[in-house]
Amino acid sequence: MKKTVFLCVFAFYSLMVINAQGVGSSPEYIKAITSEWKGERFADGRPKIPDNLLERSKHVAIEALWGALRNISTRGEGQPAGSFINQYQGDWHVVHPDQAMSGRAVTAQYMPSRPDLELYIREQGKQEGRAQQGGTNSWPIDILVEGDIYVADGYGKIIDGTLIGDNLANAIYANSKRGVVFYGSVRDEEGISKVNGFNAWVMGVDPSYIQGMMLTSINYPVRIGRATCLPGDLVVAKKYGVIFVPAHLAERVIVTAEVTELRDWFGWQRLAEKKYLPGQIDSRWTDEINADFREWLKQYPNLPMPIQEIFDYLDGNRTW
Numbered sequence: 001m002k003k004t005v006f007l008c009v010f011a012f013y014s015l016m017v018i019n020a021q022g023v024g025s026s027p028e029y030i031k032a033i034t035s036e037w038k039g040e041r042f043a044d045g046r047p048k049i050p051d052n053l054l055e056r057s058k059h060v061a062i063e064a065l066w067g068a069l070r071n072i073s074t075r076g077e078g079q080p081a082g083s084f085i086n087q088y089q090g091d092w093h094v095v096h097p098d099q100a101m102s103g104r105a106v107t108a109q110y111m112p113s114r115p116d117l118e119l120y121i122r123e124q125g126k127q128e129g130r131a132q133q134g135g136t137n138s139w140p141i142d143i144l145v146e147g148d149i150y151v152a153d154g155y156g157k158i159i160d161g162t163l164i165g166d167n168l169a170n171a172i173y174a175n176s177k178r179g180v181v182f183y184g185s186v187r188d189e190e191g192i193s194k195v196n197g198f199n200a201w202v203m204g205v206d207p208s209y210i211q212g213m214m215l216t217s218i219n220y221p222v223r224i225g226r227a228t229c230l231p232g233d234l235v236v237a238k239k240y241g242v243i244f245v246p247a248h249l250a251e252r253v254i255v256t257a258e259v260t261e262l263r264d265w266f267g268w269q270r271l272a273e274k275k276y277l278p279g280q281i282d283s284r285w286t287d288e289i290n291a292d293f294r295e296w297l298k299q300y301p302n303l304p305m306p307i308q309e310i311f312d313y314l315d316g317n318r319t320w
Helices: 002-019 027-033 051-057 062-070 115-127 136-142 166-176 247-272 287-299 307-314
Strands: 101-112 148-153 180-183 200-202 213-218 222-224 227-229 234-238 241-245
Touching: 051 101, 051 234, 051 247, 062 234, 062 241, 062 247, 101 136, 101 222, 115 136, 115 213, 136 148, 136 166, 136 213, 148 166, 148 222, 148 234, 180 222, 227 241, 234 247, 241 247, 247 287, 247 307, 287 307
Parallel strands: 101 148, 148 180, 180 200
Antiparallel strands: 101 213, 101 234, 222 227, 234 241
């Protein structure tokens, strides 16, 4: 009887240990929630979107990316019906509005502080080998690598909700060569603005220090205003807003947006030349206009991709 009780208690304890949530999510968890990504991954499990796609995405309009993503339906075998309509957030304070930024998301969740939970977070962080000196708001910064964007839900807190100042901004840029997207605030904007290459999308700025709030998780899904962001998402941030693109859709969304913009530029030019009427350009194109567009592409300088890839897309032969 005692042996049976001991085994039950041991099994229960083991289950609790296995299911205990760490501050940082496990690679297995990240792989599970991003299972549709079939490419290379980082050691932490995050999808490793190719660098060339990060660069290309910066040069596409937010509206074009948003339109391409919004029109992708998940209606398919084994998938819930719907579309990606909750991936955009606007209304930002941007440190350098004319400097776009793109990268792979490292996410962090903050909540109003609660002493008993904060003690657990500290102890769990110690077991995970995280720095014990300073605030826990430095923990997400420690794991950043080049190409990452630090994305944090600071639940919109401005006063006493400043997640970083100029020192941490320097550390972030040193690790990631990028900046931050915070649904919260920062302090010392004057100093932050002098960190060459760093940029920040935040809800506000305040001179106060962070207090009354705590880090609860790293690399779990987070809510950024009206949007949901997963670790490894493609983040594209401009003065017109921020979009979070699921990693497995990044190439498809970028190519679709690039072709959409090329069609727009062709249409604007032909309208300026008065070759076609507005109704012809603003509706389904005729075979004549489509053929003209293909010839126009052959003369267009600095296409974002090889022209045959564009033709494959137009012909419906593009595979993802």
